[in-house]
Amino acid sequence: xxxxxxxxxxxxxxxxxxxxxxxWDFVVDGVISLFWAFTAIVPLFVVYGARRTGxxxxxxxxxxxxxxxxxxxxxxxxxxxxxxLAQVVDHIRKGTLDFVLLKPADAQFLVSTSKFALWxxxxxxxxxxxxxxxxxxxxxxxxxxxxxxSLALLVAATVLLYSLWILIVSAAFFVVKVDNLTYxxxxxxxxxxxxxxxxxGALRTVFTFVIPLxxxxxxxxxxxxxxxxRSTLLGAMVGALVFASLARLVWIKSIGHYSSAGG
Amino acid sequence: MSSLKxxxxxxxxxxxxxxxxxxxxxxxxxxxxxxLIMLALWTAVAEVAPVAGLAGRTWSSGSFVAYFLIVFIxxxxxxxxxxxxxxxxxxxxxLAMRLLRxxxxxxxxxxGNLAYLPQRFLVTLPIVVVLVLSPGLEHLSKSPAVWxxxxxxxxxxxxxxxxxxxxxxxxxxxxxxSVKIMDVWLAAFFVFSGYLFPIDxxxxxxxxxxxxxxxxxxxxxxxxxxxxxxxxxxxWPLLLRQWGWALGLLMLALTLWQxxxxxxxxxxx
Numbered sequence: 001x002x003x004x005x006x007x008x009x010x011x012x013x014x015x016x017x018x019x020x021x022x023x024w025d026f027v028v029d030g031v032i033s034l035f036w037a038f039t040a041i042v043p044l045f046v047v048y049g050a051r052r053t054g055x056x057x058x059x060x061x062x063x064x065x066x067x068x069x070x071x072x073x074x075x076x077x078x079x080x081x082x083x084x085l086a087q088v089v090d091h092i093r094k095g096t097l098d099f100v101l102l103k104p105a106d107a108q109f110l111v112s113t114s115k116f117a118l119w120x121x122x123x124x125x126x127x128x129x130x131x132x133x134x135x136x137x138x139x140x141x142x143x144x145x146x147x148x149x150s151l152a153l154l155v156a157a158t159v160l161l162y163s164l165w166i167l168i169v170s171a172a173f174f175v176v177k178v179d180n181l182t183y184x185x186x187x188x189x190x191x192x193x194x195x196x197x198x199x200x201g202a203l204r205t206v207f208t209f210v211i212p213l214x215x216x217x218x219x220x221x222x223x224x225x226x227x228x229x230r231s232t233l234l235g236a237m238v239g240a241l242v243f244a245s246l247a248r249l250v251w252i253k254s255i256g257h258y259s260s261a262g263g
Numbered sequence: 264m265s266s267l268k269x270x271x272x273x274x275x276x277x278x279x280x281x282x283x284x285x286x287x288x289x290x291x292x293x294x295x296x297x298x299l300i301m302l303a304l305w306t307a308v309a310e311v312a313p314v315a316g317l318a319g320r321t322w323s324s325g326s327f328v329a330y331f332l333i334v335f336i337x338x339x340x341x342x343x344x345x346x347x348x349x350x351x352x353x354x355x356x357x358l359a360m361r362l363l364r365x366x367x368x369x370x371x372x373x374x375g376n377l378a379y380l381p382q383r384f385l386v387t388l389p390i391v392v393v394l395v396l397s398p399g400l401e402h403l404s405k406s407p408a409v410w411x412x413x414x415x416x417x418x419x420x421x422x423x424x425x426x427x428x429x430x431x432x433x434x435x436x437x438x439x440x441s442v443k444i445m446d447v448w449l450a451a452f453f454v455f456s457g458y459l460f461p462i463d464x465x466x467x468x469x470x471x472x473x474x475x476x477x478x479x480x481x482x483x484x485x486x487x488x489x490x491x492x493x494x495x496x497x498x499w500p501l502l503l504r505q506w507g508w509a510l511g512l513l514m515l516a517l518t519l520w521q522x523x524x525x526x527x528x529x530x531x532x
Contacts, residue, residue: 032447039450040467046460047304053311055304180290187294194300198307 037126061137072127079120165249277378316463324525328399349432436523
């Protein structure tokens with residue numbers, strides 16, 4: 001365990017050194033991510049424009065909390081999950097995954113931590129600014145229990161995102177070219193910026209159980225607002241565990257299919 | 264002249280390519296389903312009370328259905344990805360191969376992008392059927408003249424998208440990679456084009472910004488033409504401004520390309 005923590009430290013340091021080397025890129029990327037955060041809240045101003053009721057069941061401040069969670073999770077996805085796993089696809093195509101497999105540590109751990117885009121910190125900062133604005137708009141502070149619950153859900157959401165990503169990357173062992181599958185997932189994830197109650201019927205089931213976007217942004221927001229039911233919280237945690245074990249199983253099965261260069 | 268003669272062949276090559284990569288293209292199409300998600304959002308909003316636009320127009324869920332399904336269709340027909348292609352080829356040095364051919368590279372990018380149109384058109388057919396069967400149908404324009412202008416505006420919208428792609432792609436000849444500039448362009452496109460919400464619903468300050476930016480003329484104008492209940496007289500000025508942007512970007516793209524390509528040194532130069 002401590003060995004893996006030490007490894008994580010080393011990998012993080014390598015990413016930090018890389019960011020320090022390309023300082024200018026770091027700043028430009030940071031500014032761009034602030035711009036993205038801005039474009040993520042503009043739709044809210046349209047939906048909650050003058051003389052409009054907005055999304056049923058959600059006031060402006062409450063919807064802003066959901067958007068904050070969306071920006072936070074997008075930061076985690078693009079900062080910590082996507083960079084490392086995107087390289088796996090390349091490794092598989094070129095056969096360089098050999099070098100990872102030869103190392104005396106778990107391959108899934110190594111590829112997952114191989115690269116971090118540290119400038120995504122800017123997204124995390126803008127998410128907290130948005131939380132601040134949202135609760136100022138609401139005129140109250142989140143309850144301590146709500147904060148704890150939402151932190152638990154943050155862990156669950158990260159685990160879910162990571163597991164989904166592992167599942168997608170595992171497909172690369174079979175069909176090799178999945179870089180646009182990852183693009184597809186990023187664009188589906190865009191739907192998470194809205195409270196899940198706007199989706200009806202089949203779409204709602206998909207976004208709760210198959211691609212659990214609701215668990216990632218709406219549930220944590222509800223927890224922070226102090227209106228999430230305990231049973232939902234519990235269900236989300238169990239769901240995240242199930243997804244994680246499934247992803248691990250699929251990864252182990254898929255890596256057995258690896259036959260070096262070309263697939 | 265030789266470019267013109269080569270065009271059918273170029274299109275045929277591009278079309279075969281589109282068939283080879285059909286699965287990939289389907290994934291790209293699935294990745295542009297954002298209008299359908301926005302449709303879900305806006306109908307949920309409109310269910311409580313009709314949404315009031317700035318110009319006094321009220322939006323029911325039917326008009327949102329018409330709007331966003333047409334947005335989906337227009338997005339399919341005006342798409343271009345030349346900026347990423349150019350960036351990739353500049354980095355890999357394979358742009359040299361394209362420069363060797365006795366055809367202007369922009370013509371070959373154009374043929375490559377246009378050749379995907381038949382397939383993209385096929386993709387939009389189910390949406391057209393849904394639209395015809397939906398309550399959105401009665402919110403569409405019934406004037407043949409307006410529909411003719413719509414076809415014309417699609418060409419203009421495509422030109423804006425394509426030449427903006429070429430112009431931004433050509434920037435990679437100056438600064439190594441312009442992919443990030445393209446990302447910024449796209450983020451602005453999503454906000455200002457009418458892709459996520461009709462321009463009519465914008466707050467006033469966003470609305471005047473979108474009047475002066477090219478994005479509205481890519482998607483918003485073609486969609487407003489047939490769903491906004493516009494008359495021919497109201498539609499002309501919009502179309503003129505759109506073609507202004509199209510021709511302006513054409514000039515910009517050609518200039519940037521001509522200056523930039525002289526700097527190209529292929530790999531290791």
